[in-house]
Amino acid sequence: MDIVLRAAVLYFFVVFVMRVIGRRELSSMTPFDLVLLIVLGDAIQQGLTQDDYSITGAVLAVATIATLQVLTSYVSYKSKAARKVFEGQPLVIVDHGEIVQQNLKRERMTKEEIAEEARQQQISSLDEVDWAIIEANGSISFIKKN
Numbered sequence: 579m580d581i582v583l584r585a586a587v588l589y590f591f592v593v594f595v596m597r598v599i600g601r602r603e604l605s606s607m608t609p610f611d612l613v614l615l616i617v618l619g620d621a622i623q624q625g626l627t628q629d630d631y632s633i634t635g636a637v638l639a640v641a642t643i644a645t646l647q648v649l650t651s652y653v654s655y656k657s658k659a660a661r662k663v664f665e666g667q668p669l670v671i672v673d674h675g676e677i678v679q680q681n682l683k684r685e686r687m688t689k690e691e692i693a694e695e696a697r698q699q700q701i702s703s704l705d706e707v708d709w710a711i712i713e714a715n716g717s718i719s720f721i722k723k724n
Contacts, residue, residue: 585626665714669684671692695720
């Protein structure tokens with residue numbers, strides 16, 4: 579039962595950390611981010627199972643995390659408020675061709691990062707953009723001007 583409780587606490591801690599980190603950082607991983615993710619996983623594993631190396635302990639830990647993930651997904655599906663907490667909401671960063679500085683600051687992004695994303699989507703200049711929206715998954719959607 580101790581492993582189940584630790585798994586639940588760590589699950590919600592990881593969800594919290596992922597929300598604090600931000601969607602842009604999670605959507606584009608650098609090699610450093612990958613190493614950090616591996617270290618994070620190792621640190622969580624140590625706190626999760628402590629000295630329990632049994633198959634039963636591992637099964638309990640994985641089953642608890644999987645169950646919490648399914649429950650989180652279901653609650654997010656049923657509740658708009660829960661969806662906002664667990665998944666986030668799209669955020670407008672360019673509105674009618676004007677950059678929304680407050681939202682850029684909130685996402686810790688620069689104008690250059692938006693321009694880079696636009697170029698990757700075959701948009702040569704932000705002058706061509708009517709709307710740009712950071713989706714809940716961290717990708718940016720661009721809507722061109724007519």
